[in-house]
Amino acid sequence: xxxxxxxxxxxxxxxxxxxxxxxxxxxxxxxxxxAPDKDGWDMHLMLPQSASSAVAVILLVLDIFCVFMAIxxxxxxxxxxxxxxxxxxxxxxxxxxxxTAIDRGGLPEKxxxxxxxxxxxxxxxxxxxxxxxxxxxxxxxxxxxRTFISAMSCTHLxxxxxxxxxxxxxxxxxxxxxxxxxxxxxxxxxxxxxxxxLLGYYNEFTDSYxxxxxxxxxxxxxLSQDIYTVVLDExxxxxxxxxxxxxxxxxELPEGSSRRVRVTPDSRKSDPRLFENGTLRLPSNVWFVGTxxxxxxxxxxxxxxxxxxxxxxxxxxxxxxxxxxxxxxxISADRLxxxxxxxxxxxxxxxxxxxGLEKLDAYLTEHVGITFGNRxxxxxxxxxxxxxxxxxxxxxxVDVLLRNKILYKMDxxxxxxxxxxxxxxxxxAESLFGEGELPKSVSYLxxxxxxxx
Numbered sequence: 454x455x456x457x458x459x460x461x462x463x464x465x466x467x468x469x470x471x472x473x474x475x476x477x478x479x480x481x482x483x484x485x486x487x488a489p490d491k492d493g494w495d496m497h498l499m500l501p502q503s504a505s506s507a508v509a510v511i512l513l514v515l516d517i518f519c520v521f522m523a524i525x526x527x528x529x530x531x532x533x534x535x536x537x538x539x540x541x542x543x544x545x546x547x548x549x550x551x552x553t554a555i556d557r558g559g560l561p562e563k564x565x566x567x568x569x570x571x572x573x574x575x576x577x578x579x580x581x582x583x584x585x586x587x588x589x590x591x592x593x594x595x596x597x598x599r600t601f602i603s604a605m606s607c608t609h610l611x612x613x614x615x616x617x618x619x620x621x622x623x624x625x626x627x628x629x630x631x632x633x634x635x636x637x638x639x640x641x642x643x644x645x646x647x648x649x650x651l652l653g654y655y656n657e658f659t660d661s662y663x664x665x666x667x668x669x670x671x672x673x674x675x676l677s678q679d680i681y682t683v684v685l686d687e688x689x690x691x692x693x694x695x696x697x698x699x700x701x702x703x704x705e706l707p708e709g710s711s712r713r714v715r716v717t718p719d720s721r722k723s724d725p726r727l728f729e730n731g732t733l734r735l736p737s738n739v740w741f742v743g744t745x746x747x748x749x750x751x752x753x754x755x756x757x758x759x760x761x762x763x764x765x766x767x768x769x770x771x772x773x774x775x776x777x778x779x780x781x782x783x784i785s786a787d788r789l790x791x792x793x794x795x796x797x798x799x800x801x802x803x804x805x806x807x808x809g810l811e812k813l814d815a816y817l818t819e820h821v822g823i824t825f826g827n828r829x830x831x832x833x834x835x836x837x838x839x840x841x842x843x844x845x846x847x848x849x850x851v852d853v854l855l856r857n858k859i860l861y862k863m864d865x866x867x868x869x870x871x872x873x874x875x876x877x878x879x880x881x882a883e884s885l886f887g888e889g890e891l892p893k894s895v896s897y898l899x900x901x902x903x904x905x906x
């Protein structure tokens with residue numbers, strides 16, 4: 454573009470010289486026409502004086518226009534050169550100050566906390582529960598700890614919901630302390646509507662990007678093998694399916710080149726080195742934990758979110774207990790995934806449990822119109838084995854899965870239908886898994902009451 458402007462300016466300047474030569478020629482012809490007795494131009498071309506004058510005026514106007522165009526184009530060329538220089542300076546100026554600092558300095562070394570890659574799942578769960586109690590004064594039941602760890606094996610989005618004050622935010626916070634990598638706390642705001650609320654935004658006035666803690670955590674996770682926990686505190690105070698939509702979709706994709714989150718619409722040379730055309734890889738060593746209160750100030754979480762997440766109910770505080778002092782257990786995300794894989798091999802979902810889930814799915818589909826779906830069955834194949842490896846029983850794991858992943862959908866159905874079908878669902882579930890084997894599911898169904906005879 455700059456070369457075209459320069460060439461056009463030079464051509465305009467050359468045209469002005471040619472036009473000026475034409476003006477001089479017309480003047481010479483005009484003088485020759487006035488004195489025909491003298492030798493000169495009259496031997497080649499004779500024009501009336503009036504015509505020569507008119508042509509001279511026209512050529513003079515064209516000459517002025519060409520000079521004007523040459524000047525304007527030259528100024529445009531200078532301006533474009535300055536704009537290009539400013540753009541180059543702008544491109545060289547980092548707009549991500551915090552991420553650029555990470556590129557320059559790297560991640561800080563965790564001194565005094567060597568990795569323990571030999572721990573097994575029972576030790577991992579017992580250590581976490583004891584650490585939360587002795588070091589942080591937080592008491593959780595064995596069931597809650599097992600459910601939380603098992604949920605990490607089947608999804609990267611966990612929702613802790615219940616009444617306020619039951620330790621929903623404290624659980625992932627304590628987990629971050631336990632694995633030697635503090636959790637990133639992101640308080641959700643009621644005005645959040647899109648990904649810029651999570652990842653930050655570009656400020657045109659300051660020519661800089663406002664980086665959030667979540668964006669920095671994702672960037673650090675790309676450079677590390679540690680376990681990263683991101684807490685979305687009070688996630689349902691805004692529409693989760695709005696601000697978390699892109700990440701929700703990406704979490705469904707396998708780890709690879711397509712699992713990248715869009716941060717900026719364009720790219721610059723000065724952008725962080727892990728950026729690729731304005732996108733950042735969503736690493737597999739990040740788990741999102743959302744807390745959700747059940748009160749009038751919050752919004753209902755859609756089935757789209759619930760289906761992709763694992764929901765853990767925390768409606769009461771656990772009683773304090775005596776525990777031996779436990780230390781932190783620095784473990785890598787790869788090692789944790791290996792433990793999950795070992796659990797699936799050593800404690801696979803039994804055929805009886807699989808058939809029971811399939812038959813119960815068929816019953817629920819026919820009578821109340823809710824179904825497990827392929828996603829829930831895949832989660833069951835990971836959740837139940839890991840729960841068993843953590844020290845729980847298979848029937849207990851199935852009970853937790855049914856209550857938290859399937860039966861909760863009845864809350865959105867017509868209460869009359871739920872009341873009419875609750876007893877039938879209980880009888881079907883107990884006939885498949887045994888009477889008294891699903892206390893949580895039965896307790897949930899009992900809240901609908903029975904149909905009066």
